[in-house]
Amino acid sequence: MNNFEFKNPTKIIFGKDTIEKLENEIPKNAKVLLLYGGGSIKKNGIYEQVKAALANIELVEFGGIPANPEYAVLTEALEVIKNENITYLLAVGGGSVIDGTKFLSAAALFEGDTPWDILSKNIRTEKGMPFGTVLTLPATGSEMNSGAVITRAETKEKLSMGGPGLFPEFSILDPQVIASIPQRQLANGIADAFTHVLEQYMTYPIGALLQDRFAESILQTLIEIAPKVLKDPTDYKAASNFMWCCTMALNGLIQKGVPTDWAVHAIGHELTALYGIDHARTLAVIIPSHYKFNFETKKQKLAQYGERVWKIKEGSKDEKAYDAIDKTEAFFHKLGIDTKLSDYTDEHKGTAEEIAKRFTTRGWIALGEHKSLSPDKVEKIVKMAY
Amino acid sequence: MNNFEFKNPTKIIFGKDTIEKLENEIPKNAKVLLLYGGGSIKKNGIYEQVKAALANIELVEFGGIPANPEYAVLTEALEVIKNENITYLLAVGGGSVIDGTKFLSAAALFEGDTPWDILSKNIRTEKGMPFGTVLTLPATGSEMNSGAVITRAETKEKLSMGGPGLFPEFSILDPQVIASIPQRQLANGIADAFTHVLEQYMTYPIGALLQDRFAESILQTLIEIAPKVLKDPTDYKAASNFMWCCTMALNGLIQKGVPTDWAVHAIGHELTALYGIDHARTLAVIIPSHYKFNFETKKQKLAQYGERVWKIKEGSKDEKAYDAIDKTEAFFHKLGIDTKLSDYTDEHKGTAEEIAKRFTTRGWIALGEHKSLSPDKVEKIVKMAY
Numbered sequence: 001m002n003n004f005e006f007k008n009p010t011k012i013i014f015g016k017d018t019i020e021k022l023e024n025e026i027p028k029n030a031k032v033l034l035l036y037g038g039g040s041i042k043k044n045g046i047y048e049q050v051k052a053a054l055a056n057i058e059l060v061e062f063g064g065i066p067a068n069p070e071y072a073v074l075t076e077a078l079e080v081i082k083n084e085n086i087t088y089l090l091a092v093g094g095g096s097v098i099d100g101t102k103f104l105s106a107a108a109l110f111e112g113d114t115p116w117d118i119l120s121k122n123i124r125t126e127k128g129m130p131f132g133t134v135l136t137l138p139a140t141g142s143e144m145n146s147g148a149v150i151t152r153a154e155t156k157e158k159l160s161m162g163g164p165g166l167f168p169e170f171s172i173l174d175p176q177v178i179a180s181i182p183q184r185q186l187a188n189g190i191a192d193a194f195t196h197v198l199e200q201y202m203t204y205p206i207g208a209l210l211q212d213r214f215a216e217s218i219l220q221t222l223i224e225i226a227p228k229v230l231k232d233p234t235d236y237k238a239a240s241n242f243m244w245c246c247t248m249a250l251n252g253l254i255q256k257g258v259p260t261d262w263a264v265h266a267i268g269h270e271l272t273a274l275y276g277i278d279h280a281r282t283l284a285v286i287i288p289s290h291y292k293f294n295f296e297t298k299k300q301k302l303a304q305y306g307e308r309v310w311k312i313k314e315g316s317k318d319e320k321a322y323d324a325i326d327k328t329e330a331f332f333h334k335l336g337i338d339t340k341l342s343d344y345t346d347e348h349k350g351t352a353e354e355i356a357k358r359f360t361t362r363g364w365i366a367l368g369e370h371k372s373l374s375p376d377k378v379e380k381i382v383k384m385a386y
Numbered sequence: 387m388n389n390f391e392f393k394n395p396t397k398i399i400f401g402k403d404t405i406e407k408l409e410n411e412i413p414k415n416a417k418v419l420l421l422y423g424g425g426s427i428k429k430n431g432i433y434e435q436v437k438a439a440l441a442n443i444e445l446v447e448f449g450g451i452p453a454n455p456e457y458a459v460l461t462e463a464l465e466v467i468k469n470e471n472i473t474y475l476l477a478v479g480g481g482s483v484i485d486g487t488k489f490l491s492a493a494a495l496f497e498g499d500t501p502w503d504i505l506s507k508n509i510r511t512e513k514g515m516p517f518g519t520v521l522t523l524p525a526t527g528s529e530m531n532s533g534a535v536i537t538r539a540e541t542k543e544k545l546s547m548g549g550p551g552l553f554p555e556f557s558i559l560d561p562q563v564i565a566s567i568p569q570r571q572l573a574n575g576i577a578d579a580f581t582h583v584l585e586q587y588m589t590y591p592i593g594a595l596l597q598d599r600f601a602e603s604i605l606q607t608l609i610e611i612a613p614k615v616l617k618d619p620t621d622y623k624a625a626s627n628f629m630w631c632c633t634m635a636l637n638g639l640i641q642k643g644v645p646t647d648w649a650v651h652a653i654g655h656e657l658t659a660l661y662g663i664d665h666a667r668t669l670a671v672i673i674p675s676h677y678k679f680n681f682e683t684k685k686q687k688l689a690q691y692g693e694r695v696w697k698i699k700e701g702s703k704d705e706k707a708y709d710a711i712d713k714t715e716a717f718f719h720k721l722g723i724d725t726k727l728s729d730y731t732d733e734h735k736g737t738a739e740e741i742a743k744r745f746t747t748r749g750w751i752a753l754g755e756h757k758s759l760s761p762d763k764v765e766k767i768v769k770m771a772y
Contacts, residue, residue, distance in 0.1 A: 001626045003401025008394070014643065015389025207623040210607045210630050217599030224595060237593040240387045244596050244643075257400065257630070 001208045004256040010144045011170040014244065016236070018174045019046065022053035022090075025132055025170045030088035031058045033081055035101050037065050037093045044180035046136055050092055060084050065093065068272070068279075069100035071116065071152040074107070078115065081108050081129075089131035091168075095140030098133050099148035102166045105129045118161055119150055125163035132170040136177045138243040139189035139280070141196060141250025143171035158269055173247065175240040179233045186233060187335040188280035190226050193246040194219060194331070195283040199262050200255040202291065202301050203369035208258045212304070215254045218245050219309045226335060259369040264290055266367055267378060270355045275345045284332040284339050289384030291325045293377070297370060341385050352382035387594045390642040396530045397556040400630065402622070404560045405432065408439035408476075411518055411556045416474035417444045419467055421487050423451050423479045430566035432522055436478055446470050451479065454658070454665075455486035457502065457538040460493070464501065467494050467515070475517035477554075481526030484519050485534035488552045491515045504547055505536055511549035518556040522563045524629040525575035525666070527582060527636025529557035544655055559633065561626040565619045572619060573721040574666035576612050579632040580605060580717070581669040585648050586641040588677065588687050589755035594644045598690070601640045604631050605695045612721060645755040650676055652753055653764060656741045661731045670718040670725050675770030677711045679763070683756060727771050738768035 013021050026032060032054065041047040051059075062077045080086070081104060089108075091101035105128030107115035117123060135143045142148065147162035178186070201215040222245050228238035248254070267290070268282030277285070291298055299321040306312040306324030315323065329339050341348045356379035359365070367373035373381075399407050412418060418440065427433040437445075448463045466472070467490060475494075477487035491514030493501035503509060521529045528534065533548040564572070587601040608631050614624035634640070653676070654668030663671070677684055685707040692698040692710030701709060715725050727734045742765035745751070753759035759767075 001401070001623070001630070003404060005397065005399050007397035011391065011393035012642075013391050015387070018389060207627070209610060209627045210603060210634065213603030213607060214600060217596060217603055221596045221599060237387070240643075241593070241595045244387070248596065257626075 001206060001211075001257040002259070006252060006256045007164070008144065008167065008252055010167045010251075012144060012173060012247070013170060014173045015240075016174060016176060018172050019049040019134055020053050022050060022132075022134070022172060023056070026054070026057055026088055026090070028057065031084065031086050032060070032088045032090050033077070033084070033086040033104075034059055034061045034090050034092060035065060035077065035097055035104070036061075036063045036091075037067075037097045039063060040180075041092055041136060044136075044177070046092060046134065046177060050090075050134060054090075060086060065097050065100045067096045068149075068151040068158065069096045069103070071119075071150055072154065074100050074103050074150070075115070077104055078107050087129070089129055091131060091133040092136060094135070094137030095142045098135075098140070098142040098168070099150065101131050101133070102128070102142070102146075102148035103150050103161065105131045105166060106161065106163070116152075119152075119157075119159040122161070125161070125165040128163075128165040130169050132172070133168045134172045134174075135243070137181060137185060137189060138173075138178065138246035139185075139192040141193070141247055143168060143173065144247050144251035156273065158273060171247075173243050175236060175243045178229065178239040178242065181233060183230060183336070184278075186229055187337055188278050189246060190222055190229065190242065191280040191284055191332060191335055191337055193249040194222050195264060195280070195287065196249040197222075197254065198287065198328075199264055200258065200260045202298055202305065203259040203261055204297060205300050205304070206258055211254050211256065211258050214248075216305070216308050218249050218254070219305070221245050223309070223331065226331075230335070261369045263367040263373050263378075266359075266364070267355060267382060270358060271341070271351075274351065274354065277344050281337050281344070284329075284337045285341050285344070285385050286381065287332075288325055288329045288339055289381050291328075293381045293384060294368065294373075295321065297372075341382070348386055351386075352379040355379070355382055387592060387597075387643040388645070392638060392642045393550070394530065394553065394638055396553045396637075398530060398559060398633070399556060400559045401626075402560060402562060404558050405435040405520055406439050408436060408518075408520070408558065409442070412440070412443055412474055412476070414443065417470065417472050418446070418474045418476050419463070419470070419472040419490075420445055420447045420476050420478060421451060421463065421483055421490070422447075422449045422477075423453075423483045425449060426566075427478055427522060430522075430563070432478060432520065432563060436476075436520060440476075446472060451483045451486045453482045454535075454537040454544065455482045455489070457505075457536055458540065460486050460489050460536070461501070463490055464493050473515070475515055477517060477519040478522060480521070480523030481528045484521075484526070484528040484554070485536065487517050487519070488514070488528070488532075488534035489536050489547065491517045491552060492547065492549070502538075505538075505543075505545040508547070511547070511551040514549075514551040516555050518558070519554045520558045520560075521629070523567060523571060523575060524559075524564065524632035525571075525578040527579070527633055529554060529559065530633045530637040542659065544659060557633075559629050561622060561629045564615065564625040564628065567619060569616060569722070570664075572615055573723055574664050575632060576608055576615065576628065577666040577670050577718060577721055577723055579635040580608050581650060581666070581673065582635040583608075583640065584673065584714075585650055586644065586646045588684055588691065589645040589647055590683060591686050591690070592644055597640055597642065597644050600634075602691070602694050604635050604640070605691070607631050609695070609717065612717075616721070647755045649753040649759050649764075652745075652750070653741060653768060656744060657727065657737075660737065660740065663730050667723055667730065670715075670723045671727050671730070671771050672767065673718075674711055674715045674725055675767050677714075679767045679770060680754065680759075681707065683758075727768070734772055737772075738765040741765070741768055
């Protein structure tokens with residue numbers, strides 16, 4: 001096991017009808033900016049619940065934060081924060097709204113020239129404006145971690161940020177919100193959380209026995225609840241396990257003391273940038289070929305995953321490892337998620353070369369847990385995924 | 387799954403040679419009281435490491451905190467805190483030293499008549515004097531939770547306390563400390579952590595699929611590493627997993643959203659009080675008869691535990707559940723821990739009646755996850771354990 005540090009101060013408030021607890025979490029004298037996305041919260045009743053809980057608190061609203069939260073939109077929200085003397089932020093939404101709110105938390109107290117520096121110069125945020133979240137779409141884990149990804153259309157950039165000042169003070173997780181999420185987004189959420197676990201697990205054995213089993217626990221539970229959530233999103237038992245799995249998949253716990261990969265995300269982001277494919281679906285496209293291409297370095301964990309998660313009993317270690325990749329691909333298919341780039345676009349020719357070129361330009365010559373995936377290898381992986 | 391709230395702000399610093407990081411965690415202008423136990427830290431090199439790391443910080447020492455931390459000793463330490471204007475506490479020890487430090491953290495800022503009120507009136511601590519820990523004995527999980535148990539010999543009481551102000555600010559976990567722990571204490575630590583998990587798991591199914599699997603993960607890992615730790619405490623892989631399992635067993639995570647039992651601890655504490663039997667060993671004495679007595683209400687989870695943790699494949703659900711109890715008892719035996727009260731004392735006659743009487747006097751008429759274990763039932767359980 002590698003040495004590690006772990007600290008996660010976010011307060012989780014989990015369960016039925018918990019949105020009303022908002023009132024107790026935000027200081028009475030705060031002036032709150034309520035941030036949300038495309039407006040689905042006004043259709044599913046969450047907006048009314050939030051407004052009712054905050055009836056006695058001064059509130060300003062800012063809606064319209066898009067998926068892949070856009071810098072230009074966020075700078076408008078930053079203006080509101082400054083003009084209105086906002087002291088507390090409340091994100092009501094999924095990963096995009098929460099990530100956007102994290103940027104605003106950092107930017108509101110940033111003393112440099114331009115808040116874009118936080119992203120372009122990779123400045124860690126030690127202290128941000130305090131904020132909380134009401135999660136409406138389980139997937140990214142952003143409700144219990146301190147990272148965010150922000151997009152800037154103008155320069156075609158998608159950059160990460162983070163720091164210990166960007167943990168939400170609280171996050172309210174009411175699994176009842178899942179009932180009104182469209183099937184496509186439910187499938188994406190399951191695939192996203194599943195991949196988050198794989199990125200922190202599918203590397204090589206390092207003797208972190210408990211972390212391995214925690215990761216496998218999340219994978220097993222997602223596999224167990226996936227068909228139930230998709231069949232009946234009002235199934236509270238399935239919904240609550242889905243929601244808690246998504247949070248635990250990326251709140252830092254399972255990555256402590258172990259090597260991590262994240263090459264799937266790095267490559268997947270480019271497919272979203274090039275073709276607008278849903279984030280989770282790009283991951284499902286890349287995983288099978290990534291694991292096959294890196295089979296020799298990943299096969300020990302692949303076989304362990306096959307044995308423990310998919311209960312594969314027959315065959316050699318290599319056969320179990322291959323079988324585990326096939327089972328993973330079949331799982332995505334059962335979610336209704338295609339796993340070949342050609343399923344999403346007819347114009348995929350040249351994609352592999354283009355992504356390799358982008359990585360080379362950026363100096364990304366060392367992806368993956370062994371820092372050995374150079375752009376020419378990435379090119380081969382993407383071609384295998386056509 | 388039940389509704390729950392979860393917040394754990396303790397910073398964990400885990401790994402080889404991490405004690406030197408102490409320097410970065412304590413404010414430079416702090417006046418620190420270093421608290422420790424019987425002095426083993428002066429034999430195994432930990433004391434020197436701590437002193438070296440704090441060379442530039444003003445330090446006062448207080449040693450001699452006994453197992454089952456004693457109120458009378460702690461009041462002496464409280465005098466030191468007040469006389470020396472201490473601003474920060476540092477526990478270097480196992481659960482007893484850490485629990486004692488938590489009491490002092492609360493007592494140092496307590497404004498009531500006597501700090502004994504914190505225990506006798508069950509006053510929650512919202513804010514305590516800041517403190518950190520260097521863990522020298524994995525077992526209790528006190529390094530990452532906000533609870534403590536304090537003993538007062540004068541009145542023969544052993545009372546709990548806690549509150550959100552009693553999380554350590556940081557805890558340093560260097561698995562290398564395990565190399566110098568005596569076999570008896572290693573076995574106790576494994577049995578203690580194992581039982582902590584069981585108390586939060588061996589109840590009835592409530593659809594908390596992920597919490598169940600996390601609990602099973604800790605149990606499986608403890609079973610896997612136990613013989614290795616006992617055979618060679620310098621085995622870093624085994625030691626590091628042992629240490630992390632103990633912390634995760636009682637840092638709040640696996641108890642969220644599920645019913646918990648804790649009757650084993652309640653009964654076990656009396657055996658320690660009556661006969662001075664090591665805490666962990668009292669748990670091993672009570673578990674088999676407790677689970678057999680409450681078989682009907684616990685058998686679903688017992689069978690699940692048998693199947694998943696002990697890999698029992700044969701038999702009916704009831705048979706698997708019984709087999710799981712036997713396997714648990716055999717596990718304690720392999721640790722060198724006896725599981726009958728008569729293994730520890732020849733004078734056990736009347737113990738069951740005495741414990742039932744004590745529980746009646748205290749008004750403890752509703753133990754266990756169903757709040758159904760009345761003193762007459764406790765009497766039967768203890769008799770089964772003779």
